Amino acid sequence: MSETETSEPEHLPEVLLTQKPTLFALYGEDSFTSNKFRYLKTYESSLPLHQFLTTHAHSVQAILSSVNAPVTVDILRHLPNMRVVVTTSAGLDQIDHPECRRRRIKCRRRGIKVTNSGTVYSADVADLAVGLLIDVMRNISVSNCRVKQGLWSTNGDYDYPLGFKLRGKRVGIVGLGKVGSEVAKRLEGFGCDVSYNSRKQKPRVPYPFYEGVLELAADSDALIVCCGLTDQTHHLVNKEVLSALGKEGIVVNVGRGAIIDEKEMVRCLMEGEIAGAGLDVFENEPDIPADLLALDNVVLSPHCATFTSESLKDLSELVVGNLEAFFTKRPLLSD
Amino acid sequence: MSETETSEPEHLPEVLLTQKPTLFALYGEDSFTSNKFRYLKTYESSLPLHQFLTTHAHSVQAILSSVNAPVTVDILRHLPNMRVVVTTSAGLDQIDHPECRRRRIKCRRRGIKVTNSGTVYSADVADLAVGLLIDVMRNISVSNCRVKQGLWSTNGDYDYPLGFKLRGKRVGIVGLGKVGSEVAKRLEGFGCDVSYNSRKQKPRVPYPFYEGVLELAADSDALIVCCGLTDQTHHLVNKEVLSALGKEGIVVNVGRGAIIDEKEMVRCLMEGEIAGAGLDVFENEPDIPADLLALDNVVLSPHCATFTSESLKDLSELVVGNLEAFFTKRPLLSD
Numbered sequence: 001m002s003e004t005e006t007s008e009p010e011h012l013p014e015v016l017l018t019q020k021p022t023l024f025a026l027y028g029e030d031s032f033t034s035n036k037f038r039y040l041k042t043y044e045s046s047l048p049l050h051q052f053l054t055t056h057a058h059s060v061q062a063i064l065s066s067v068n069a070p071v072t073v074d075i076l077r078h079l080p081n082m083r084v085v086v087t088t089s090a091g092l093d094q095i096d097h098p099e100c101r102r103r104r105i106k107c108r109r110r111g112i113k114v115t116n117s118g119t120v121y122s123a124d125v126a127d128l129a130v131g132l133l134i135d136v137m138r139n140i141s142v143s144n145c146r147v148k149q150g151l152w153s154t155n156g157d158y159d160y161p162l163g164f165k166l167r168g169k170r171v172g173i174v175g176l177g178k179v180g181s182e183v184a185k186r187l188e189g190f191g192c193d194v195s196y197n198s199r200k201q202k203p204r205v206p207y208p209f210y211e212g213v214l215e216l217a218a219d220s221d222a223l224i225v226c227c228g229l230t231d232q233t234h235h236l237v238n239k240e241v242l243s244a245l246g247k248e249g250i251v252v253n254v255g256r257g258a259i260i261d262e263k264e265m266v267r268c269l270m271e272g273e274i275a276g277a278g279l280d281v282f283e284n285e286p287d288i289p290a291d292l293l294a295l296d297n298v299v300l301s302p303h304c305a306t307f308t309s310e311s312l313k314d315l316s317e318l319v320v321g322n323l324e325a326f327f328t329k330r331p332l333l334s335d
Numbered sequence: 336m337s338e339t340e341t342s343e344p345e346h347l348p349e350v351l352l353t354q355k356p357t358l359f360a361l362y363g364e365d366s367f368t369s370n371k372f373r374y375l376k377t378y379e380s381s382l383p384l385h386q387f388l389t390t391h392a393h394s395v396q397a398i399l400s401s402v403n404a405p406v407t408v409d410i411l412r413h414l415p416n417m418r419v420v421v422t423t424s425a426g427l428d429q430i431d432h433p434e435c436r437r438r439r440i441k442c443r444r445r446g447i448k449v450t451n452s453g454t455v456y457s458a459d460v461a462d463l464a465v466g467l468l469i470d471v472m473r474n475i476s477v478s479n480c481r482v483k484q485g486l487w488s489t490n491g492d493y494d495y496p497l498g499f500k501l502r503g504k505r506v507g508i509v510g511l512g513k514v515g516s517e518v519a520k521r522l523e524g525f526g527c528d529v530s531y532n533s534r535k536q537k538p539r540v541p542y543p544f545y546e547g548v549l550e551l552a553a554d555s556d557a558l559i560v561c562c563g564l565t566d567q568t569h570h571l572v573n574k575e576v577l578s579a580l581g582k583e584g585i586v587v588n589v590g591r592g593a594i595i596d597e598k599e600m601v602r603c604l605m606e607g608e609i610a611g612a613g614l615d616v617f618e619n620e621p622d623i624p625a626d627l628l629a630l631d632n633v634v635l636s637p638h639c640a641t642f643t644s645e646s647l648k649d650l651s652e653l654v655v656g657n658l659e660a661f662f663t664k665r666p667l668l669s670d
Contacts, residue, residue: 025494026497027497123500123501123502123525123526124498124500127469127472127473127500127501127502127525128469128473128475128498130469130525131466131469131470131473131475132475134462134463134465134466134469135466135470135475135476135479137462138462138463138466138636138639138643139639140463140466140467140475140476140634140636141470141475141476141479141480143635143636143637143639144470144476144480144634144635144636145476145479145480146637147623147628147635147636147637148628148629148635150628152621152623152637153621158357158360158361158637159360160637160639160642162361162362162642162643162644162647163459163463163639163642163643163644164643164644164645165458165459165462165644165645165646166458166462167462185524186521186524186525187524188524189520189521189522189523189524189525190458190462190465190521190524191458286487286488288482288487293482293483293485294483299475299479300478300479300482300483301473301475301478301479301482302478302481302482302487302495304473304474304478304495304498307495307497307498308473308497308498308499308500309497309498309499309500310499310500311500312497
């Protein structure tokens with residue numbers, strides 16, 4: 001838009017924000033602003049949410065949604081002119097969660113478009129997944145912590161835990177989509193034997209396909225959860241799957257917390273029924289079971305698989321680009 | 336050796352141990368024992384080392400040497416019948432260090448063989464090198480530490496550091512030997528652009544070769560030190576090389592501590608002249624500069640790049656095999 005086309009801010013179309021996106025804190029709000037729209041921030045208003053939504057009911061056509069800002073049926077009911085939900089997240093489960101799902105289907109019928117983050121994040125999420133796997137297998141975080149506490153001597157009583165070699169390990173990837181495929185490519189360099197489970201077998205994929213996660217786990221030394229959260233994947237990795245993975249098994253989760261039965265996983269980790277875990281996502285973020293925080297055989301990251309400066313630059317361009325495209329009636333950049 | 340051939344322990348040939356090998360604590364001394372030799376442990380004797388060596392001067396033909404058990408000219412002078420040094424380490428610098436180097440050359444002339452660990456460790460060291468690189472680039476250890484302290488909230492004030500994407504990063508490998516080649520293979524899966532420096536250009540290697548480390552650093556986002564420690568590589572990564580690597584540069588060291596000028600590296604890390612470091616080795620192990628212990632942008636591991644249960648099994652077989660071969664006058668398994 002040229003200078004002459006710039007509208008006064010108060011006349012710009014509005015994009016609803018129900019929570020301050022983590023990305024604003026991480027990468028700066030300026031990167032997500034535009035002279036073609038302005039943000040309407042419920043979190044900066046003194047009004048209760050419902051009253052705020054009622055006040056702006058007819059002006060809001062777009063929402064910017066992030067992992068911690070679900071788009072519920074309750075919100076949508078207040079906004080009859082809603083047309084687009086632009087998300088900053090790789091997954092869409094914050095829009096899909098149970099109470100919203102039926103409504104979203106209806107929404108789609110009446111023309112609410114949902115855009116996702118495209119392939120912006122795939123490489124980063126895969127990098128972190130493999131990083132977590134190596135970290136757990138080689139005890140990097142726990143060793144770093146102890147070395148930094150001054151707990152290293154070489155008097156022969158070296159008491160750091162032994163690691164596992166990656167070469168030859170059977171790694172089962174749950175969900176061989178954009179992220180899972182990138183994980184597989186990385187693991188090949190380490191000499192791991194990759195297998196996968198997915199909704200259906202992928203054509204032109206060289207890795208063995210397992211129809212069930214239970215069978216995949218039984219044949220794997222490590223499971224890496226890369227799929228999205230849906231009704232079908234909720235608690236997909238349950239007690240039986242973890243038991244099948246076994247005492248030397250490791251689980252990594254970069255999908256969504258609720259894909260694993262977290263309570264069972266914590267019990268298995270505490271009782272030595274599996275060997276370790278690397279987790280970027282949790283069932284009730286940011287709340288993590290206290291028992292999990294206390295375990296040395298788990299490595300935890302704060303749902304940061306997508307947080308690199310390179311990706312956030314790409315993402316801010318995609319988010320602003322999608323919203324500008326919507327308001328200028330051009331095709332959206334991702335869906 | 337059959338039961339009937341078994342000698343009484345006191346008649347078995349002796350293998351000198353000047354320090355309790357870390358591997359005994361890690362993997363069990365039993366795995367390193369044999370009915371063809373016995374260990375002579377200076378560390379279990381009340382005699383001073385010199386007196387101990389004088390007492391056993393003529394019986395010792397073999398030494399088992401590890402990283403923390405250097406074979407010095409002083410030790411060798413006491414042992415006129417020394418014939419073989421079997422090492423548990425990937426590097427040989429504990430035998431090569433300055434005061435011993437001249438003597439070792441003489442030793443070789445008089446027939447002291449030195450065996451190393453062959454290729455037992457290469458994959459493990461490469462796994463850890465890449466693990467450290469990802470950890471530093473994605474802040475895994477520091478995030479794990481903070482999450483476990485309960486320092487994660489999602490109220491929009493997410494204050495974890497942003498990571499770096501691996502794809503497209505220029506990674507310079509210092510020393511493209513057994514370990515360096517395995518590191519390169521792994522990094523290809525992440526989409527990194529690999530270059531290397533080595534004593535001389537390797538035939539049939541697809542990566543760009545740099546004659547000097549300074550030029551390699553100037554063209555790299557990360558340096559991974561994989562070479563051995565020699566007179567030529569001592570402080571190879573100095574102030575100028577670190578400056579050339581630059582403010583966003585990361586250094587990983589799985590070679591030997593003294594290949595990097597540690598004091599300069601610590602200064603660079605503290606003053607933001609480089610971005611971070613992942614270090615498995617240090618100049619004066621296990622002593623690490625206090626300033627390094629306090630830094631969030633470094634990940635430290637306790638010289639454990641080779642410590643996996645799979646490798647220690649292979650290594651114990653190689654060590655015992657080499658010593659048995661020596662005492663039964665068969666060819667050594669590695670050299």
